[in-house]
Amino acid sequence: GAVVSQHPSWVICKSGTSVKIECRSLDFQATTMFWYRQFPKQSLMLMATSNEGSKATYEQGVEKDKFLINHASLTLSTLTVTSAHPEDSSFYICSASRTSGVTGSQYFGPGTRLTVL
């Protein structure tokens, strides 16, 4: 159990376009989902925390107007990179927390590699 999927697994887009990445908890309900960004050979940096039915909480330095997060249901959160530029190219990973369960447990998706040309 506790499977998290992401779609797409990779995407290439032109500069200036918008890209939407989906994060789904397949076999459990997740009131909270997290979005991370990982640059090559670096650690995961938390971008925002998304709670179902409410606005996301962004980390300092993350542009909320550029990285739009929607958590419309207990199994789906989306990250939209608006007007993407080459510097937005990165590996984006989501994680989801169960509504109940062991404290501190998050389940990670397989990641989405975004390349902006």
Added chain:
Amino acid sequence: AQSVTQLDSQVPVFEEAPVELRCNYSSSVSVYLFWYVQYPNQGLQLLLKYLSGSTLVKGINGFEAEFNKSQTSFHLRKPSVHISDTAEYFCAVTLTGYSSASKIIFGSGTRLSIRP
């Protein structure tokens, strides 16, 4: 604020040799500790976690870690590594007493490369 330091960015080891990946944390409050593994172009998989109780924690794939409160360390060990253990390993912490929605703070990662 909490922080995590992984002292080695890369650790090369011969196959079947033992390995230790070091992790130190800093926090003024109690934390939960985790080790995650990331294979190339994949997400993170939980190896093991320390929440409370025995300070020696056993995880998947033959890994174990020991929580040392006095040294604020949570080093990861495996007595005999395999080629398939080649991956990036991340140490992480989160605050205790919070729900599973707590933020996780990751270390910078250690790349474990296994040589035949």
